[in-house]
Amino acid sequence: MNTNFNVTRRTLSVLVENAAGVLSQVSRLFSRKGYNIESLAVGTTDDPQVSRITIEVMADQAMAEQIMNQLRKQFPVYSVQELLPERSIRRELVMFKVKAENADTRNEVIQIANIFRASIIDVSLASLTLALIGDESKADAMQKLLESFGILELVRTGMVALERGAYTISDENKEKAEFNLGKAAL
Amino acid sequence: MKMKSPQVLMECLLEQGVDTVFGYPGGTILNIYDEFESHGYKGKIRHILTAHEQGASHAADGYARATGKVGVCFATSGPGATNLTTGIATAHMDSSPVVFITVNVGESLIGKDSFQEVDITGITMPITKCNYLVRRAEDLADIIREAFAIARSGRPGPVLIDILKNVTYDEVDYEPLPLEQHASHGRLAAMLRRASHDLKTPEPDHGDIQKLLDMIAEAKKPLVLVGGGVIRSKGAVPEFRKFIETLNAPVASTIMGGGACPGDHSLFTGMVGMHGSHASNFAVDQCDLLIGVGCRFSDRVALDPATFARNAKIVHIDIDRAEIDKNVKTNHHIIGDARRVLQLLNQGMTPHDYPEWKEWVFSHKEVPLKKDDILHPHEVLETIQALTGGQAIVATDVGQHQMWSAQYFHFSRPGQLITSGGFGTMGFGLGAAMGAKLGNPDVPVIHCTGDGCFRMNCHELSTVEHYRIPIITVIFNNRTLGMVRQWQHLIYGERYSQTDLDRGPDFVKLAGAYGIGGARAATQPEFEAALKTALDSGRAWVIECAIDKDAMVHPMVPGSTPITDFLLD
Numbered sequence: 001m002n003t004n005f006n007v008t009r010r011t012l013s014v015l016v017e018n019a020a021g022v023l024s025q026v027s028r029l030f031s032r033k034g035y036n037i038e039s040l041a042v043g044t045t046d047d048p049q050v051s052r053i054t055i056e057v058m059a060d061q062a063m064a065e066q067i068m069n070q071l072r073k074q075f076p077v078y079s080v081q082e083l084l085p086e087r088s089i090r091r092e093l094v095m096f097k098v099k100a101e102n103a104d105t106r107n108e109v110i111q112i113a114n115i116f117r118a119s120i121i122d123v124s125l126a127s128l129t130l131a132l133i134g135d136e137s138k139a140d141a142m143q144k145l146l147e148s149f150g151i152l153e154l155v156r157t158g159m160v161a162l163e164r165g166a167y168t169i170s171d172e173n174k175e176k177a178e179f180n181l182g183k184a185a186l
Numbered sequence: 187m188k189m190k191s192p193q194v195l196m197e198c199l200l201e202q203g204v205d206t207v208f209g210y211p212g213g214t215i216l217n218i219y220d221e222f223e224s225h226g227y228k229g230k231i232r233h234i235l236t237a238h239e240q241g242a243s244h245a246a247d248g249y250a251r252a253t254g255k256v257g258v259c260f261a262t263s264g265p266g267a268t269n270l271t272t273g274i275a276t277a278h279m280d281s282s283p284v285v286f287i288t289v290n291v292g293e294s295l296i297g298k299d300s301f302q303e304v305d306i307t308g309i310t311m312p313i314t315k316c317n318y319l320v321r322r323a324e325d326l327a328d329i330i331r332e333a334f335a336i337a338r339s340g341r342p343g344p345v346l347i348d349i350l351k352n353v354t355y356d357e358v359d360y361e362p363l364p365l366e367q368h369a370s371h372g373r374l375a376a377m378l379r380r381a382s383h384d385l386k387t388p389e390p391d392h393g394d395i396q397k398l399l400d401m402i403a404e405a406k407k408p409l410v411l412v413g414g415g416v417i418r419s420k421g422a423v424p425e426f427r428k429f430i431e432t433l434n435a436p437v438a439s440t441i442m443g444g445g446a447c448p449g450d451h452s453l454f455t456g457m458v459g460m461h462g463s464h465a466s467n468f469a470v471d472q473c474d475l476l477i478g479v480g481c482r483f484s485d486r487v488a489l490d491p492a493t494f495a496r497n498a499k500i501v502h503i504d505i506d507r508a509e510i511d512k513n514v515k516t517n518h519h520i521i522g523d524a525r526r527v528l529q530l531l532n533q534g535m536t537p538h539d540y541p542e543w544k545e546w547v548f549s550h551k552e553v554p555l556k557k558d559d560i561l562h563p564h565e566v567l568e569t570i571q572a573l574t575g576g577q578a579i580v581a582t583d584v585g586q587h588q589m590w591s592a593q594y595f596h597f598s599r600p601g602q603l604i605t606s607g608g609f610g611t612m613g614f615g616l617g618a619a620m621g622a623k624l625g626n627p628d629v630p631v632i633h634c635t636g637d638g639c640f641r642m643n644c645h646e647l648s649t650v651e652h653y654r655i656p657i658i659t660v661i662f663n664n665r666t667l668g669m670v671r672q673w674q675h676l677i678y679g680e681r682y683s684q685t686d687l688d689r690g691p692d693f694v695k696l697a698g699a700y701g702i703g704g705a706r707a708a709t710q711p712e713f714e715a716a717l718k719t720a721l722d723s724g725r726a727w728v729i730e731c732a733i734d735k736d737a738m739v740h741p742m743v744p745g746s747t748p749i750t751d752f753l754l755d
Binding site: 020021024025028032062065066069070072073075 | 307308311312315316319336377506507508510511512
């Protein structure tokens, strides 16, 4: 078995039944073990009966495997995959509301936004709101630059992620067979 | 055909072959209880009214453990539902199949802190295999069918169904569906379709089986550790016995595995872990191959995971993938139903023998048991064993008497030891014994308890008396919380904080108040005479045994220490 004890940020993708209570059923497994969820994003998929939850958590290999097995035991959970950074794309939308009380500041902020390909989605006489799509390094870099102007508010959607290429979470794999075992019915 | 949803519920219970339900009525569940009278379901399903919902929950659990069928328990909303939670958690920890049915307030009152409203599906999420809130009468039959299937299959466990009160007024179409067709209809069929693989317990991987056979061929000092999975898996015990007899190696057991290997078998080393025998614990320490079947290496077994079976390759056979590498790191695992895995192993097994290894393991003896003019715990159990021909079902509470029961009674079949192994629920025994007896009317049922445990739920004696359930309660009365006192004696410098139970009631008088016969025993002959009278009477009985306050459970290894660090002896 894998004995990698490095705690790193890991991305878990979970397909679940789109029903009341399922999100708390999933998130309690993390809180029970004392794992803090770094980021969480939920939404329906192409099938309105199915939601996809993307969870980022600080964990080592053994911790991640344990929690994935626990997740697979839950009846409303259809599939669980760890999305490895080198084989997946991760994006998050971050909105920054920045103090910009004069034309010079506004121009500077707009320049930074252009460099990062962020869009300006709201303007007032005292502020600018930017929306940036990217992974955390891009968001962090932009945040550092904007701090000097004064960030009034910041909100993140939480990271979403997909495997690269044609492979999908629902494809056959050994884990899938084992995932059924935990909740074998009949 | 159209019928009211409570009637649908009763019909669905009959589809499952349910003949006994434990429960307690109340405001919201009135419509369901009315069915027993209005449509005569009391003639088809026996309802046992307990003194407390907790007693009902343990009785349904005990019934399930002793019969292998799914137990059923009813309760009303709010406090009725929360009183079930200890019973649900007990069933969950020991993988016992029970369906709990509660009725919540109506849709218009939900979320308004209405009278006796509680979010019981939220509360029981971590202690059920699965739970449901029924908001529409059309869903009821489907959900009940799915709930029973989930409770009894795979790794069994409790399921809770909470029904909104307004649903119990609704009329709905009900089509009878025989049990064998459930998998091809409704939600269950959808669930089975959803996964591309069969949701049925898949076949164990044959490569994994072969790998274990190869490991066995190389091993010089193998040890088998059996847990509750072999008890829960139907038909696994004969395969297990064939397996151990072909392997011909020592067999240790967790408390939940009691009965998988006969207690007097020549290969049996006894219980393992905190109160495990010297033979078991030294065997774990020195074996070179540990084959765990249906156990979960809990903290009471693998006391210190880092040193547990330190010289061995550990192989874990379990139906639940999430158990693998959870508590101890393993070298190999096989996922599957214990019966099927053992059957496949048996097909590939050749007879082995390990005379030197066995001789070494069994050279570790226990301290000789005391025999003088006072009554010793082992004598109580030996007497029960002798007078019931070893056939009795023993239901226990939790503490010293539980360990003594597990150590000194020789269990020989699954479902014979009914005990709260995982959750350690004091007050479990009496309810569980009632359920076990109602499920096995022809087998003597002995409820072993302590004075502390018995006081917790002794009000169920009223149920025992009312339904004439002939169970014999044996109280190991040492006038203290013995197990806690033992820890205080060994680890807390004999500071006996809040463990003295030097107080009433007079248990014989208490039994009398409930209309049940009672007796006291301070010596082995007195106990033997009392037990004989009780067994011959064919009625419930309470026998209070005077046990020395300082009697201890031997051996003992404290938690989180190497498994051979015996504190006593």
